[in-house]
Amino acid sequence: MPGTEQFRTEHEAPAPVRSGKYLRYVALGDSQTEGVGDGDDVVGLRGWADRLAEHLAVDNPDLQYANLAVRGRRAGEVRSEQLGPALALRPDVATVVAGVNDLLRLRVETSAVVGHLEAMFAALTDSGARVATVTFPDLTRVIPLARPVRSRILAINDGIRAAASRHGVAVAEIARHPAVADRRFWSEDRLHCSPPGHELIAAAVAHALQVPGSDDSWTQSPPPLDASPSRHWRATAELRWAATFLRPWLGRRLRGQSSGDQRTAKHPLLHRVEAPRS
Structure with a gap:
C-alpha cells in the first residue's frame, strides 16, 4: 500500500471542526466513484463523487476533496x-x-464483501466522519447475461x-430507482453510469446526507423514451455489446488482469472544490 504521506495535503492542517459544515470530503471506491462513463481518460x-463534491461546496465554500477510487478494485482492495x-x-x-x-x-462470498x-x-x-454509501442496481435489467449474479x-x-x-451510515437507494432499467442511465458498456446516471447518484447521495438544497426529486421516474427498440435492434445491440465490451472483459479475467492495473487515484490529495456556477 502506498505510504500515507503522498495522500496528505502539502501543509498538514488541524482536524476539521464539526459545526454543521463539511471541510474535507474523501471518496473511496472503484471505477464508478473514479468516474468511468462520465468523460474519458x-x-x-x-x-x-466529483459532482457530489460540487453540491457540497455550495454550502461549504472552504470544502476540500480527495478521490482515492481506482477502477477494477474489489472491496478488500479498497479497504487495504x-x-x-x-x-x-x-x-x-x-x-x-x-x-x-x-x-x-x-x-x-457476499458476507466477506459486506x-x-x-x-x-x-x-x-x-474517526468522526459522516459516511454515505449506495445500494447496487440489478444489472440483469440491462445485461440479461448477468442473471447468475442477481442473487449476489x-x-x-x-x-x-x-x-x-x-454504524449510522447514510444509504442512497439507487437499487430501487426506476432509472436503473433505462439505457440512458448507463454508458455503452452497461457497467458504468452515463453522465446523467452519475448526476442522479450524486443527487441521491446528497439527499441521503441531507445536504442543503437537495431533495427527493432524484427519485422521480425518467421521462419515457420516444419509442421502444425493435427486437432486431435489440439483438444487434446485444451482439455489438458482447464483441465490444464483454469479450475484452472476459479476456482480462482469463489473463488475470484488471482494468485498474498500474493505475493510481486521480485526486489523492485534498484540493479546493468550486461550487458550480448558477
Whole structure:
C-alpha cells in the first residue's frame, strides 16, 4: 500500500471542526466513484463523487476533496489500499462504494464483501466522519447475461443496509430507482453510469446526507423514451455489446488482469472544490 504521506495535503492542517459544515470530503471506491462513463481518460473523468463534491461546496465554500477510487478494485482492495490514506486525510464526510467487481467474479462470498464494507464504515464513522454509501442496481435489467449474479446483488444490498444501520451510515437507494432499467442511465458498456446516471447518484447521495438544497426529486421516474427498440435492434445491440465490451472483459479475467492495473487515484490529495456556477 502506498505510504500515507503522498495522500496528505502539502501543509498538514488541524482536524476539521464539526459545526454543521463539511471541510474535507474523501471518496473511496472503484471505477464508478473514479468516474468511468462520465468523460474519458483523455479529457478527464468527472463522475458522481466529483459532482457530489460540487453540491457540497455550495454550502461549504472552504470544502476540500480527495478521490482515492481506482477502477477494477474489489472491496478488500479498497479497504487495504484506500482506507488508511483516507483516515490520514481526516475527512468529516466520506463515501464508500465498492463490491461490484467482487460480484462479477466466478466465486465470491457476499458476507466477506459486506465485511470489508462494514469495516470501512466503522473506521470512518469512529474517526468522526459522516459516511454515505449506495445500494447496487440489478444489472440483469440491462445485461440479461448477468442473471447468475442477481442473487449476489440482492444479498450484498441487504448486507449494506444492515451494516449501514449499525454504524449510522447514510444509504442512497439507487437499487430501487426506476432509472436503473433505462439505457440512458448507463454508458455503452452497461457497467458504468452515463453522465446523467452519475448526476442522479450524486443527487441521491446528497439527499441521503441531507445536504442543503437537495431533495427527493432524484427519485422521480425518467421521462419515457420516444419509442421502444425493435427486437432486431435489440439483438444487434446485444451482439455489438458482447464483441465490444464483454469479450475484452472476459479476456482480462482469463489473463488475470484488471482494468485498474498500474493505475493510481486521480485526486489523492485534498484540493479546493468550486461550487458550480448558477
